[in-house]
Amino acid sequence: MEPRTFELTVDSDGNASAGQGVLAAYVPASDHSPPVSLLACDPRHEPGKSINELAPAVMAHIRARVEEDSPHWRWTIIDSIGRFNQAVPKWRTGAHPDVAFERFPRGLTIDAFFSATGAGGEAAMEMLSAMVETPRTSDQTPSEREFLEAVEVHGNLPAPGSIFQKVDAAVADGDARLIASAIQPDPALSMALISSANAARFAAAGKTASVPQAVIRLGTGFVRRVVFVAEMMERYQQGACPTFDYRQFWMNSIASGASMKALMPSYEIPEKFADDAFTIGLVAGIGWLAIAETFPGLMTAYVARCRGADPITKSRAQREIFPCAIRSVSERYLERYCFPRTVLQAIAGHTDGDRRWYDCLAQAMRVAQSLAPFDCIAVPTTIPVPDACREEWDRWKSALCVLR
Numbered sequence: 001m002e003p004r005t006f007e008l009t010v011d012s013d014g015n016a017s018a019g020q021g022v023l024a025a026y027v028p029a030s031d032h033s034p035p036v037s038l039l040a041c042d043p044r045h046e047p048g049k050s051i052n053e054l055a056p057a058v059m060a061h062i063r064a065r066v067e068e069d070s071p072h073w074r075w076t077i078i079d080s081i082g083r084f085n086q087a088v089p090k091w092r093t094g095a096h097p098d099v100a101f102e103r104f105p106r107g108l109t110i111d112a113f114f115s116a117t118g119a120g121g122e123a124a125m126e127m128l129s130a131m132v133e134t135p136r137t138s139d140q141t142p143s144e145r146e147f148l149e150a151v152e153v154h155g156n157l158p159a160p161g162s163i164f165q166k167v168d169a170a171v172a173d174g175d176a177r178l179i180a181s182a183i184q185p186d187p188a189l190s191m192a193l194i195s196s197a198n199a200a201r202f203a204a205a206g207k208t209a210s211v212p213q214a215v216i217r218l219g220t221g222f223v224r225r226v227v228f229v230a231e232m233m234e235r236y237q238q239g240a241c242p243t244f245d246y247r248q249f250w251m252n253s254i255a256s257g258a259s260m261k262a263l264m265p266s267y268e269i270p271e272k273f274a275d276d277a278f279t280i281g282l283v284a285g286i287g288w289l290a291i292a293e294t295f296p297g298l299m300t301a302y303v304a305r306c307r308g309a310d311p312i313t314k315s316r317a318q319r320e321i322f323p324c325a326i327r328s329v330s331e332r333y334l335e336r337y338c339f340p341r342t343v344l345q346a347i348a349g350h351t352d353g354d355r356r357w358y359d360c361l362a363q364a365m366r367v368a369q370s371l372a373p374f375d376c377i378a379v380p381t382t383i384p385v386p387d388a389c390r391e392e393w394d395r396w397k398s399a400l401c402v403l404r
Helices: 051-066 110-131 144-153 162-173 176-183 187-197 200-205 211-218 220-235 246-267 271-283 286-294 296-306 311-321 326-337 341-348 355-371 387-403
Strands: 004-010 016-018 022-027 036-041 074-078 084-092 095-102
Touching (some): 004 051, 004 110, 016 051, 022 051, 036 051, 036 110, 051 074, 051 084, 051 095, 074 110, 084 110, 110 311, 144 286, 162 176, 162 220, 176 187, 176 211, 176 220, 211 220, 220 246, 246 271, 246 355, 246 387, 271 341, 271 355, 286 296, 296 311, 326 341, 341 355, 355 387
Antiparallel strands (some): 004 022, 022 036
């Protein structure tokens, strides 16, 4: 069985069918979590009844469609004020269940829900959040066309600079000496690389104060990525939106890149694409920065709504404030830099291309929320981190502590 989402209505005869009014996500059992179903009223199409009233019909519909009958199935509802309750059914042959609503052992919060449901609950939450990401415009916001056109022509967003261009050319030629020569005039970059080269994993080789030696120890691919990040970060430590956390944005972006690279083997993406994978993770969320710089007023309004909020509330706020999805903004901006179609499809969330890139990026961005949370993103911060991702992130932190 595969995870599924449902958009349902409860008809006048009391039965649920495909329609509008209720959203639901189903995640089958795994080795580490029970089957989970998460139900909520659709904020885009309010059904006029509470989810408690609609739950029996919706639960019967889902149970019939997924053919799941585990005694450990965790049914959960999110009420109109964001509380999470267990829905405990008593099934009757040929009828809707009688449903009792109970608190989770740790309360009514999203953390209580995650504690009880584990990875299955986290996946269900993400699926439900994604269903309400489709934006809704109002008289106070630009149209989607105006919004994306403004992003596309914006001339002050970060791009790699002259040092990266030199390093990139030297990497292509396999010339470590030229790589070091390009970096040495920049003290911060030099210190970052030397600091990374003196990390614990290189202890047997002794300490070094040499940039050329640091390049050799770290490898040209990692050095290239450090330079790319440094020049991207340097331009935007602050910007047009006073409430947008630029440093938090960059840390999360770098964590996404590190996780993307670490997860490549799991998705059978060849190692020769390591630089592409890291760059995809790094720039996949560039839409956040684009909006902060192009429409700082809209970003200010969103930051005020999302601070400390749960993922569903953040998704609702995105839909109400922004004229289109963040991934669409990222895609439009990155089209300017002629990224390959596979890359753009992964970032935009299209699944009709190479699914390996899309699936790898989706997991990388979820893992990054645990490694370096960014408040704007509607993803839980409690998702388990694979060891490979944590190791790659630790490599970056030794360089970042100098760069920042």
